[in-house]
Amino acid sequence: MNATxxxxxxxxxxxxxxxxxxWAKYMxxxxxxxxxxxxxxxxxxxxxxxxxxxxVYTAVFPxxxxxxxxxxxxxxxxLLFVHHPSVWSYINAKFTYVQMERKLLQEFKNRNISIYCLxxxxxxxxxxxxxxxxxxxxxxxxxxxxxxxxxxxxxxxxKTNLHDVHDLTxxxxxxxxxxxxxxxxxxxxxxxxxxxxxxxxxxxxxxxxEVYQIGVNTxxxxxxSLNQDTYTAHEFxxxxxxxxxxxxxxxxxxxxxxxxxxxxxxxxxxxxFIPGNPLMLDL
Numbered sequence: 001m002n003a004t005x006x007x008x009x010x011x012x013x014x015x016x017x018x019x020x021x022x023w024a025k026y027m028x029x030x031x032x033x034x035x036x037x038x039x040x041x042x043x044x045x046x047x048x049x050x051x052x053x054x055x056v057y058t059a060v061f062p063x064x065x066x067x068x069x070x071x072x073x074x075x076x077x078x079l080l081f082v083h084h085p086s087v088w089s090y091i092n093a094k095f096t097y098v099q100m101e102r103k104l105l106q107e108f109k110n111r112n113i114s115i116y117c118l119x120x121x122x123x124x125x126x127x128x129x130x131x132x133x134x135x136x137x138x139x140x141x142x143x144x145x146x147x148x149x150x151x152x153x154x155x156x157x158x159k160t161n162l163h164d165v166h167d168l169t170x171x172x173x174x175x176x177x178x179x180x181x182x183x184x185x186x187x188x189x190x191x192x193x194x195x196x197x198x199x200x201x202x203x204x205x206x207x208x209x210e211v212y213q214i215g216v217n218t219x220x221x222x223x224x225s226l227n228q229d230t231y232t233a234h235e236f237x238x239x240x241x242x243x244x245x246x247x248x249x250x251x252x253x254x255x256x257x258x259x260x261x262x263x264x265x266x267x268x269x270x271x272x273f274i275p276g277n278p279l280m281l282d283l
Contacts, residue, residue, distance in 0.1 A: 001155065001267070002052060002053075003050050003051050003079075004051075006079070007044065009267055010116065010118070013263070014122065014124075014126075014128075015121050016152070019043065019121055019152055020151055020152060021041065021042035021120050022042050023043075023085050023117070023119070024042045024098065027099055030100055033047050033102070034046060034047065037079060038117070043117060043120065044082055046082075046116060047105065047109070047114055047115040048114055049108055049112050050077050052077050053078065054075075055077075055078045055270050056264045056269050056270070057078065057079070058080075058251050058261055058273045058275070059274045059276055060084050060254050061088055061121070062084075062086070063114065063214065063276050066276060067167050067278075068104065070108075070113065070274070071113075075113070076113065077098045078111075079114050079172075079263060081117075081257070083122050083157075083253055083256065084119055084206065086098060086099055087099075087100070090281045095227075095235065095282075112235075119184045120151065123149065123199075124153065125145035125152070125154065125156065125206060130199040130256040131154060131241070132156060133258070133259055134220070134256075138175055140158035140197075143158075145157070147210060154175070154202075155196060155197065155202065155211075157195070158195050159193055159213060160193050160194075161193060162190060163183055163189060166184075169182040172247050176251035176252070176253070178251065179283075181245065183224065183226075183237065183243065186240075186242055189217075195213075196218070198242040199220075199247075202223075205236055208233050208236055217240075218242070219243065219245065220247065222250075224281055224283055225246070234258070248279060248282040254276070260273075
């Protein structure tokens with residue numbers, strides 16, 4: 001498919017004028033590989049290396065192992081679709097993002113492999129979104145959206161017949177393929193069978209206050225660890241009796257990138273999801 005046509009289809013399906021993001025200002029060390037579109041709005045086309053796209057790879061983060069696997073495949077005229085344009089890491093006792101390796105970016109350019117990113121647009125409530133796809137994977141019934149973030153509603157309120165938070169934690173663990181972490185600040189009861197789902201870095205005080213106002217006492221997030229950035233949210237959860245369940249940044253958002261393969265298949269392009277690695281310190 002002509003690359004410009006593909007990018008237009010992605011734009012029409014996912015990006016609204018209300019949305020904004022800020023990745024580019026943190027990516028100066030690889031700035032010479034970023035296209036003008038991304039420098040301007042930090043979403044959409046990141047690296048413009050191909051005029052034709054014959055194959056699409058999807059991933060949560062552009063990890064070194066993922067980029068290398070694409071290069072090792074020998075594929076050219078391809079697209080790497082990512083939820084984030086940088087790699088989630090833990091360095092010097094802090095969570096942070098690190099940039100794609102320049103050597104790999106040069107190889108992508110040499111082999112006509114473009115990179116495309118939808119962060120806020122893929123978090124925004126919809127069929128392929130991080131919250132909806134996680135709710136679907138868990139077998140929950142989706143009721144509504146909430147949680148304004150950069151021009152999009154990114155949270156999901158869902159219903160489940162599981163009323164014990166330990167059962168909820170076990171189900172999440174089974175679905176994501178590793179242990180989830182429970183902070184049972186509200187006891188064992190999942191009130192009314194309702195759950196708020198905020199994948200990734202959803203344990204934010206503004207979101208948690210909204211959850212409390214809605215009347216939900218159990219929240220599933222990605223990054224649940226207690227640190228200086230999340231201390232206020234944890235204290236609020238303790239005070240209000242809100243249970244917190246964490247599943248890691250990667251594992252709560254991977255379902256959206258897996259689902260994007262269906263989007264590409266539906267428009268006639270072969271696609272495959274490349275698994276990454278959860279950062280267990282997130283919990």
